[in-house]
Amino acid sequence: MPPTDPTENAVEGRHADRVAVVTGSTRGIGAGVARRFAAEGAAVVVTGRSAGDGNAVADEIEAAGGEATFVRADMRDPAEIEALVDHAVAEYGEIDVLVNNAGVQTETTASEATTDDWAFVVETDFRAYWLCAKHAAAEMPPGGTILNTSSNHAFLTMPGLFPYNAVKAGINGMTRALALELGPDGITVNTINPGWIEIDRTREELGDDYGYTEAIHPAGRLGTPADVAGLAAFLASDDATFITGESVLVDGGRSQVMEDERYLAYRRDG
Template sequence: MSTRDPALPDLTGTATLVTGASGNIGGGIAWRFAEAGSAVVVHYHRGAAPAEALVARIEAEGGTATAIRADLSDAAACHDLVHAAAAWAGRLDTLVNNAGVQPVEDLADMTADRWRAVLETNVDSAFSCTQAAAEVMADGGGVIHVASIEATQPAPGHAHYSSAKAALVMHARAAALEYGPRGVRVNTVSPGLIDRSGLATDWPDGVARWHRAAPLTRLGTPADVGNACVFLASPLARWITGHNLVVDGGVSARPTW
């Protein structure tokens, strides 16, 4: 990009696919990869307008991007998305598995179908997209799952979500073990509470509690998550795989007793 951020590792000449990039965190991740110089595939399912707006914003700054729609509940669609991304860019260096859902529901009232839906949306798509990416990363590459600190610190109403994020952390470790000989690194980024427009109004108590609990005294931003992903995708992390990078302003360091 004409305004490439010099604070970021230089990813010029690379290509990155970010799933769920029409949302708050996914859009922030895609934008940081563009600022690092990577060509970016902005995946979306239903959010066509924000995905196209992000592509237009990247292109307006001199970057390279495209938006591709896919329903990642279908394994074949996951493979098609990855291969379409690689075909568009002529290569695929990084896959960021960010797509997911975060419903709130008491465990006692949860049906098996709703349990499975969250596991499938958050975990199955990462499994299928990673499998497809390893096929096209002939010269090696990086896969990054976006999990959550709830993988190890569950919140009430998030039993399905926390379980899914824990599965992502373990899948990354298992994939790192098996795909490492191919030169494919697989890591996880686990964010804490990430700010969005209207969050302080929608959840004032939660935001206030986070501010009190976080040693760095603020919420995270989508750029904070993007920075961690860019680092793990860069040559600076060339000997890092199977790792879970927590990005939470230090909340996980606070004693729970």
Template sequence: MPDLAGTVTCVTGASGTIGRGIARRFAEAGSAVAVHHRRPGAAEDVVVAIEAAGGRARAFTAELTEDSACHALLDAVAEWGGRLDALVNNAGVQPVEALADLTAERWREMLDATLTSAFSCTQAAARLLGDGGSVTHIASIEARQPAPGHVHYSAAKAALVMHARGAALEYGPRGIRVNTVSPGLIGRPGLEQDWPEGAGRWRRAAPLGRLGTPEDVGNACVFLASPLASWITGHDLVVDGGVTTHPTW
């Protein structure tokens, strides 16, 4: 693991499966981790696990669909840690809803939770990040390959990729790097029992023959936030076990 000792990282949506893996990997790399969650108490066990392993973490609650809450969150994290070095915009939702049934309200909910929250948190973090600071959005391979019932999700993730590229262009002169990580199917407890057909199809399609893990995503985020990626910005790092290498015809 890269050595991130002495740094402070904020991971949004860190009470979910992927967010937990990202937070743990940053802590294992030596960073102090601000563990964001939407509902009070939802991520306390993540903090406990990090501290039990010798790391430093604190839970922060904020409603990221509110711009002012995003700015207050990042200010609070910087005050707690004494600095801010990295932000991972992982917060979002993943409902399944056919396009024909999708309402404008549900469309806006997706964009607010996934895209606008990343916009606001990035803007807030940029005021606090120093030279070499890093922002990483968690996008998805569905930014390029949509799935049925995921039109709003795919659109939001595609927008995240382009937001990161634009932010990389504008914040680059200040030494701030902005990238995306696009995971494929990430396993969670019970997934293969709940969706055996889909998990099986994924295994057969993936050259590496397995589902991803939250730690796989965390490893990519830690790399992008580390000095090893000091000349990487505006990049979308695909973490999918090779699924997208397959031709679509």
């Protein structure tokens, strides 16, 4: 059975006495990651634009015995990013883990995209990652970790998702650059590249294609926020201190399928 609760496989105490800031954590993948770090002992800063959703995630963490606070921040505003980091340090003294997870998406082509489309994605999914990393790294002790959430579209993509797919590939490059620069400070930097992850809107988006989409994954299912949260908790742990500059796919093998129909026939007929 796929993991559905991000905390069900938590390693007790693995992130005790650590502070994790998770952007875009008011729902979906980010909320799952925040819950996982809290379940493993970290104090978590939940952040996003919705105070209602963010406070609900923080309250849920505290009701389960964890420690969390919510800070409202718009990742398109550099001043709010800096204020987020300042708040986390004022509250907890340092930042041990930064998970850059906030993201937006546009569905257009390169020829039809506008400069507003470009700015919307680049400022949220790319510039904000750099600014969060820049400010958080200055507050990280040796052993700190930065995790950037990208997508399997950084490796293989499709038309009509520009500039989302271009920016996701850029995140992988940013990770490599940051890993080199921050390595001497004892900070690791890695990218998590999810594929189809089932969140609130997924079944509605896929509609009648839901079963087909499951079948074209070697894992035979879509991912869950728990799948991503488990990898994030590992990459930020002491077991992963020799892993840096990497981009790790969490897509149930989807990126390895060359021909969907041929793979479906194989699943059906053996």
